Amino acid sequence: QSALTQPPSASGSPGQSVTISCTGTNGDFGGYNYVSWYQQRPGYAPKLMIFEVNKRPSGVPDRFSGSKSGNTASLTVSGLQAEDEADYYCTSYAGSNNLLLFGGGTKVTVL
């Protein structure tokens, strides 16, 4: 199984919204709503932003939201702030030998 497909980059001005897609196959998502999103700033470990498609861990601003339709999951960052500039990775639970698949990552730039 290949990595999930994400656009390499996305950008928006402060206050705007940006949406990142994460596309896989039926097998990649395994029929589960087990999609999560991680934010990684340069030189730092990833940080969980969304789990189980649309749930936010405590402390993550509600500007971050997730959704899924068919074989495409999405992360939307509303009200962009300079601190949101980072790489974002999606993962899915494939439920077979490759239990977790990562997307290739999307670099979000705040203009």
Add this chain to the structure above:
Amino acid sequence: QVQLVQSGADIKKPGASLRVSCEASGYTFTGHFIHWVRQAPGHGLEWMGRINPHTGGTRLAQTFQGRVTMTRDTSSNTAYMELNWLTSDDTAVYFCARGAATHYMDVWGTGSTVTVSS
């Protein structure tokens, strides 16, 4: 607070093995999976596998089966990941992460930089 502290940077020669440690604190070690994820320079994240610290059972990504061993020591709340037959392609930062469930990770380790070079 929940913390995962990893071993320091290391340099290895091709063909050698690496062993990275991940010491957990602030929670019940045997109550959560430990996942291992690596990131080559300038590349994305790659899931390597996970260990159940309670049972010692592991699930590995196909890419790493036969080359990776994941173990744990419950007396010291430490997980280990060993990767054999290193090549330059194994140069990466290796992260451990606590599994909030089988399918996502809520706390990440500090990262261990491994360079494979002759």
